[in-house]
Amino acid sequence: MDRSMDGGRKDVGILAMDIYFPPTCVLQESLEAHDGASKGKYTIGLGQDCMAFCSEVEDVISMSMTVVTSLLKKYKVDPKMIGRLEVGSETVIDKSKSIKTWLMQIFEGCGNTDIEGVDSSNACYGGTAALLNCVNWVESNSWDGRYGLVVCTDSAVYAEGPARPTGGAAAIAMLIGPNAPISFERKYKASHMAHVYDFYKPDLASEYPVVDGKLSQTCYLMALDSCYQQFCKKYEKLVGNQFSISDADYFVFHSPYNKLVQKSFARLYYNDFMRNCSSVDNDAKEKLQPFSNLTGEESYQSRDLEKASQQVAKHLYDIKVQPSTLLPKQIGNMYTASLYAALASVLYNKHSSLDGQRIVMFSYGSGLTSTMFSLKLNNGQNLFSLSNIASVLNVTEKLESRHMTLPEKFVETLKLMEHRYGAKDFETNKDTSLLPPGTFYLTRVDSMYRRFYDKKADEEIAAAKAKYSNGHASNGYANGH
Amino acid sequence: MDRSMDGGRKDVGILAMDIYFPPTCVLQESLEAHDGASKGKYTIGLGQDCMAFCSEVEDVISMSMTVVTSLLKKYKVDPKMIGRLEVGSETVIDKSKSIKTWLMQIFEGCGNTDIEGVDSSNACYGGTAALLNCVNWVESNSWDGRYGLVVCTDSAVYAEGPARPTGGAAAIAMLIGPNAPISFERKYKASHMAHVYDFYKPDLASEYPVVDGKLSQTCYLMALDSCYQQFCKKYEKLVGNQFSISDADYFVFHSPYNKLVQKSFARLYYNDFMRNCSSVDNDAKEKLQPFSNLTGEESYQSRDLEKASQQVAKHLYDIKVQPSTLLPKQIGNMYTASLYAALASVLYNKHSSLDGQRIVMFSYGSGLTSTMFSLKLNNGQNLFSLSNIASVLNVTEKLESRHMTLPEKFVETLKLMEHRYGAKDFETNKDTSLLPPGTFYLTRVDSMYRRFYDKKADEEIAAAKAKYSNGHASNGYANGH
Numbered sequence: 037m038d039r040s041m042d043g044g045r046k047d048v049g050i051l052a053m054d055i056y057f058p059p060t061c062v063l064q065e066s067l068e069a070h071d072g073a074s075k076g077k078y079t080i081g082l083g084q085d086c087m088a089f090c091s092e093v094e095d096v097i098s099m100s101m102t103v104v105t106s107l108l109k110k111y112k113v114d115p116k117m118i119g120r121l122e123v124g125s126e127t128v129i130d131k132s133k134s135i136k137t138w139l140m141q142i143f144e145g146c147g148n149t150d151i152e153g154v155d156s157s158n159a160c161y162g163g164t165a166a167l168l169n170c171v172n173w174v175e176s177n178s179w180d181g182r183y184g185l186v187v188c189t190d191s192a193v194y195a196e197g198p199a200r201p202t203g204g205a206a207a208i209a210m211l212i213g214p215n216a217p218i219s220f221e222r223k224y225k226a227s228h229m230a231h232v233y234d235f236y237k238p239d240l241a242s243e244y245p246v247v248d249g250k251l252s253q254t255c256y257l258m259a260l261d262s263c264y265q266q267f268c269k270k271y272e273k274l275v276g277n278q279f280s281i282s283d284a285d286y287f288v289f290h291s292p293y294n295k296l297v298q299k300s301f302a303r304l305y306y307n308d309f310m311r312n313c314s315s316v317d318n319d320a321k322e323k324l325q326p327f328s329n330l331t332g333e334e335s336y337q338s339r340d341l342e343k344a345s346q347q348v349a350k351h352l353y354d355i356k357v358q359p360s361t362l363l364p365k366q367i368g369n370m371y372t373a374s375l376y377a378a379l380a381s382v383l384y385n386k387h388s389s390l391d392g393q394r395i396v397m398f399s400y401g402s403g404l405t406s407t408m409f410s411l412k413l414n415n416g417q418n419l420f421s422l423s424n425i426a427s428v429l430n431v432t433e434k435l436e437s438r439h440m441t442l443p444e445k446f447v448e449t450l451k452l453m454e455h456r457y458g459a460k461d462f463e464t465n466k467d468t469s470l471l472p473p474g475t476f477y478l479t480r481v482d483s484m485y486r487r488f489y490d491k492k493a494d495e496e497i498a499a500a501k502a503k504y505s506n507g508h509a510s511n512g513y514a515n516g517h
Numbered sequence: 518m519d520r521s522m523d524g525g526r527k528d529v530g531i532l533a534m535d536i537y538f539p540p541t542c543v544l545q546e547s548l549e550a551h552d553g554a555s556k557g558k559y560t561i562g563l564g565q566d567c568m569a570f571c572s573e574v575e576d577v578i579s580m581s582m583t584v585v586t587s588l589l590k591k592y593k594v595d596p597k598m599i600g601r602l603e604v605g606s607e608t609v610i611d612k613s614k615s616i617k618t619w620l621m622q623i624f625e626g627c628g629n630t631d632i633e634g635v636d637s638s639n640a641c642y643g644g645t646a647a648l649l650n651c652v653n654w655v656e657s658n659s660w661d662g663r664y665g666l667v668v669c670t671d672s673a674v675y676a677e678g679p680a681r682p683t684g685g686a687a688a689i690a691m692l693i694g695p696n697a698p699i700s701f702e703r704k705y706k707a708s709h710m711a712h713v714y715d716f717y718k719p720d721l722a723s724e725y726p727v728v729d730g731k732l733s734q735t736c737y738l739m740a741l742d743s744c745y746q747q748f749c750k751k752y753e754k755l756v757g758n759q760f761s762i763s764d765a766d767y768f769v770f771h772s773p774y775n776k777l778v779q780k781s782f783a784r785l786y787y788n789d790f791m792r793n794c795s796s797v798d799n800d801a802k803e804k805l806q807p808f809s810n811l812t813g814e815e816s817y818q819s820r821d822l823e824k825a826s827q828q829v830a831k832h833l834y835d836i837k838v839q840p841s842t843l844l845p846k847q848i849g850n851m852y853t854a855s856l857y858a859a860l861a862s863v864l865y866n867k868h869s870s871l872d873g874q875r876i877v878m879f880s881y882g883s884g885l886t887s888t889m890f891s892l893k894l895n896n897g898q899n900l901f902s903l904s905n906i907a908s909v910l911n912v913t914e915k916l917e918s919r920h921m922t923l924p925e926k927f928v929e930t931l932k933l934m935e936h937r938y939g940a941k942d943f944e945t946n947k948d949t950s951l952l953p954p955g956t957f958y959l960t961r962v963d964s965m966y967r968r969f970y971d972k973k974a975d976e977e978i979a980a981a982k983a984k985y986s987n988g989h990a991s992n993g994y995a996n997g998h
Contacts, residue, residue: 048658121710128612131718132726133884134639141712149709150747154646154886158615158635165635168659169650176653177529177703222658228630229602231622237612238966240939241722245613246966266631403614405635458721485719485727 048174049216049411051183051420052111054428055380056103057206057367059438059470061088062446067201070443078201083294087368088205088438090191092452093464093477096127097138098489099207100189101476104139105491107185107209110428111419115143119182120173120212122153124163124372126401127190128237129487135189138487153184159235160290161401163188163208163372168407170212171220184212190371193450195244202293204368208376217416217425218383221394223274224410226266228259235402243457253296254336256400257303261332263398263408264307280313281305284410285393286356286382290375290400291364300398301357302345306335309345320348359385366435375399379411380429387426391415439470460485468492529655530700530892531691532664532901533592535909536861537584538687538848540919540951542569543927548682551924559682564775568849569686569919571672573933574945574958577608578619579970580688581670582957585620586972588666588690591909592900596624600663601654601693603634605643605853607882608671609718610968616670619968634665640716641771642882644669644689644853649888651693652701665693671852674931676725683774685849689857698897698906699864702875704755705891707747709740716883724938734777735817737881738784741770742813744879744889745788761794762786765891766874767837767863771856771881772845781879782838783826787816790826801829840866847916856880860892861910868907872896920951941966949973 063086064078078084090099100123108115121143123135134155143151152173156165163186170184189207194200234252237245271279281287281304289297309316309324316324327341335341346353362381364370370377375397382395390413400406415422456462463480471477473495479488544567545559559565571580581604589596602624604616615636624632633654637646644667651665670688675681715733718726752760762768762785770778790797790805797805808822816822827834843862845851851858856878863876871894881887896903937943944961952958954976960969 126613128609128721129719130884131609131612131721132607132638132640133714133717133719134886136639137710137712137884137886139712140710144711149711149743150707151710152646152649152708152888154637154639154642154882156635157613157638158617159613161635165633168633169653172650172653172657172659175657175659177656178649178653178701178706220659225659226631227633229618229621229632230625230630231618233614233965233967236614236966238610238614238939238941240609240612262630401635403611403618405615405618407633458719460719484714485717486714 045175045179045214047216047219047414048171048214049212049219050210051213051216052107052113052211052428053208053376053380053383053425054103054107054110055206055208055363055373055377055434056099056106056475057088057370057434058090058094058099059472060091060441061086061367061438062441062443064201067443067446071200081295082201083298083365084201084368085365087201087203089193089203089446089449090205091449091467091470092456093467093471095129095478096125096189096191096207097129097135097487098476098478099205100135100139100187100209101142101489102474103189103207103209104142104185104187105476106474107211108142111211113183113211115146116148117182118143118148118151118185119180120152120170120184121187122166122170122184123155123187123189124157124161124166125155125189126157126159126162126237126371135187139187158405159401159403160292160371160374161399161405161407163376164399164407165405167210167212174212174214186210186212188370188372188376190373192369192371193243193453194247199247199249202369204370204374206367206370206373206377208373208380210376217414217420217422219412219414221410221412224267224271225407226263226270227405227407228262228266229405230259232402232404234404241458243453252402255402255404256296257300257336258332259400259404259406260300260303260398261307263406264304267408268311278311278313280308280311280315281352281356282315283394284356284396286360286395287398288360288375288378288382288395289357289398291361291378292369292374294361294365297357297361297364298346298353299342301353302342302349305349305352306341306345323348363431381431383422384426384429384431387422390422437472473498526656526660526695528697528700528895529652529695530693530697532694532697533588533594533692533909534689534857534861534864534906535584535588535591536687536689536844536854536858536915537580537587537956538569538851538915539571539575539580540953541572541922542567542848542919543922543924545682548924548927552681562776563682564779564846565682565849566846568682568684570674570684570927570930571686572930572948572951573937574948574952576610576959577606577670577672577688578610578616578968579957579959580686581616581620581668581690582623582970583955584670584688584690585623585666585668586957587955588692589623592692594664594692596627597629598663599624599629599632599666600661601633601651601665602668603647603651603665604636604668604670605638605645605647606636606670607638607640607643607718607852616668620668639886640882640884641773641852641855642880642886642888644857645880645888646886648691648693655693655695667691667693669851669853669857671854673850673852674724674934675728680728680730683850685851685855687848687851687854687858689854689861691857698895698901698903700893700895702891702893705748705752706888707744707751708886708888709743709747710886711740713883713885715885722939724934733883736883736885737777738781738817739813740881740885740887741781741784741879742788744887745785748889749792759792759794761789761792761796762833762837763796764875765837765877767841767867767876768879769841769856769859769863769876770838770879772842772859773850773855775842775846778838778842778845779827779834780823782834783823783830786830786833787822787826804829844912862912864903865907865910865912868903871903918953954979
């Protein structure tokens with residue numbers, strides 16, 4: 037390595053973060069009733085409270101433009117200081133042109149077109165791939181001192197049926213560089229990659245996936261086991277001590293729905309029991325003993341084991357996992373953004389007590405790709421401090437200012453989007469009434485399938501206009517091609 | 518950086534390489550006649566000789582399985598030694614499940630599922646993104662001493678019309694690690710990224726792109742200019758001398774068709790002239806003088822400039838570019854594999870004289886993303902030597918053993934593929950007569966859209982079978998899910 041540069045590259049990781057999610061959402065409780073599902077099926081069965089969805093003026097491109105613009109502004113980052121921009125997404129709008137190229141509009145204005153990176157794709161894992169790529173870039177010989185920027189953006193929608201309540205939508209942006217308050221413990225990392233058809237999108241004309249829910253859940257847990265076992269092995273080889281869940285302060289899981297997160301943490305606890313970790317107490321040992329001779333396959337199918345392990349892990353779940361579940365429960369599955377929305381939830385809920393703590397992350401993308409990795413936290417400074425990140429995330433206010441939509445309206449929107457997916461030559465209703473100031477939105481798709489976006493006026497502009505121009509509403513400046 | 522590991526990471530780059538392209542191809546001359554195009558339109562106008570295409574038993578997945586298996590075998594690389602696998606492709610078969618996951622079948626067998634990386638996507642650039650990611654990984658703190666593997670795989674097909682003869686198909690695999698015969702000069706690298714609709718794939722139900730040929734060519738040349746100017750600036754800042762085309766031994770361009778490669782090199786020459794490079798001789802100066810006052814826009818449109826610059830650059834083109842054009846002219850546009858097939862052509866044609874030489878690469882993906890970067894060559898050793906790479910590539914024999922198909926058959930195949938794109942529940946004809954031993958092929962797609970592949974028996978197995986079993990043909994072992 038070029039030693040002269042080493043000094044600038046300690047603690048490479050996440051310097052800053054912002055999240056955007058649509059203001060339109062539907063309560064799982066009302067969706068349950070609307071769908072004629074048994075009471076509690078979505079709220080307790082899936083563990084979800086609410087689900088965000090894109091109205092006809094929003095998509096993964098508009099959401100990512102909104103969140104990148106917001107991050108640059110709120111953390112006062114000059115767009116010229118970005119040297120790499122990578123996007124993780126599984127929401128395909130164009131099969132060739134990357135979402136990254138749309139985001140280049142933000143940087144072309146100031147003459148910065150020398151920005152590496154494209155889109156990473158494999159189901160919900162693409163954001164993690166983009167993030168790891170960006171961190172590697174900062175640590176590589178080709179780093180030029182500028183920041184990396186990672187965007188996770190997805191709109192998760194499902195055909196009518198049991199998977200529909202597991203949708204969601206959001207975009208997250210993360211700024212990457214050295215001396216980060218959220219840095220990577222590079223050597224504690226393990227992946228599990230395999231060829232499986234648990235969830236995939238082979239019907240190219242439809243936005244909806246093909247899902248084998250039961251297989252997908254088993255694949256998730258198998259991948260979790262495999263990653264955790266490798267992770268522990270690597271940790272133990274390097275550190276010399278056995279790793280157990282007591283060695284991390286938080287566990288953050290990719291969250292298709294909250295119930296699977298509960299099962300996942302219980303599964304780690306069961307792993308610790310099977311690995312004879314001293315951290316597993318006697319009461320738990322006794323309760324898990326009946327399951328110690330199960331084969332792997334049996335253990336994934338046993339409802340009794342599921343119940344017993346969730347019960348013995350419950351007190352630790354409340355401490356080590358619960359703080360990460362805020363946004364995923366309120367927004368739903370955000371695909372690539374899901375894991376990082378869960379991380380954002382921990383940062384938001386616990387920022388004042390995270391100094392020196394460790395967060396273990398588990399990323400899963402069907403098909404399948406998965407990685408478990410470790411983050412080390414420190415308070416950071418000024419704009420790039422945990423407390424400032426929490427204040428920019430502004431989760432409570434963002435959640436509270438949302439508009440609860442009736443299930444009928446949600447279903448109607450999805451119907452409309454089915455017709456518009458991959459379509460050309462249409463205009464949207466341009467209804468921006470629910471969008472926060474500064475939000476990008478889709479105005480039309482022309483006869484050549486080209487997409488045009490506009491931006492709702494920023495807060496200051498909106499305020500100024502209201503003051504000086506008799507309060508006429510303005511939709512801001514053109515931002516099309 | 519972790520200094521203890523630096524020693525193992527000099528000269529990170531390409532250790533080994535292999536290419537696979539379909540045995541089915543069509544002569545551009547006969548396609549010209551079939552299409553009723555004027556004589557020379559495809560052969561001289563586009564500069565292409567022949568075009569490879571996938572028959573109904575081949576696709577980007579089968580080609581990539583073939584080339585990865587072949588690389589591991591020919592360079593005697595244990596599949597356990599692969600720590601990262603990345604795929605670049607713009608040929609979408611599934612919108613969520615990555616091509617990388619299909620390739621995991623090759624590694625799952627030996628228990629190696631801890632392999633990072635997914636698919637990188639933006640038109641023809643994805644392979645370069647994957648390659649740069651892999652090199653960064655080897656130079657990062659998370660490198661664990663294993664090899665990276667990069668796969669570029671694409672099938673380029675166009676709707677009937679002027680773009681159809683610019684198709685092609687191939688898969689390339691590259692092994693990445695330190696002490697490579699083909700290493701990256703990390704600091705000489707410049708990108709140009711922008712939001713453009715020159716070539717894209719918004720019609721999700723069709724494999725064919727939407728192309729604005731004229732715009733795409735201008736975008737390519739503008740991106741080339743921008744990258745070259747930044748590249749020169751970075752070189753000059755670091756080295757202190759002016760950079761000109763005399764400072765590289767070869768220039769390798771992404772090649773949608775050969776004529777654009779000719780124009781591109783002439784454009785670099787014109788750049789050197791405008792930058793007052795001492796390497797531009799007096800005769801050339803005189804001939805280019807009339808164009809010295811053109812605006813950028815005018816210079817892209819001027820046919821006279823195009824002619825004049827190609828003429829003055831011709832003698833250098835023959836030396837510095839011609840050796841890279843062999844495979845692209847014979848196979849056609851291979852999208853992500855195109856640039857690396859051109860590199861393979863240089864390695865194959867010039868391996869014995871490359872020691873110490875520099876190759877400048879230009880990667881372009883519509884939409885748009887582009888990077889210019891520099892490679893330094895050394896002879897290397899044993900299996901990872903330039904001469905062994907050339908012998909594994911075995912270009913002449915691979916090209917000569919192809920089957921020239923009639924244009925009617927080519928058109929018929931594309932018609933069939935139009936129906937099968939995104940379709941389910943069909944069997945292929947399983948005709949492997951033209952496939953070389955060891956080639957993977959598609960057997961069927963089931964009612965759940967799941968794809969199943971088989972492998973034609975390897976040479977040794979085929980030979981053994983022929984010897985001991987009365988010559989019954991065998992299609993090898995099952996490789997489905």
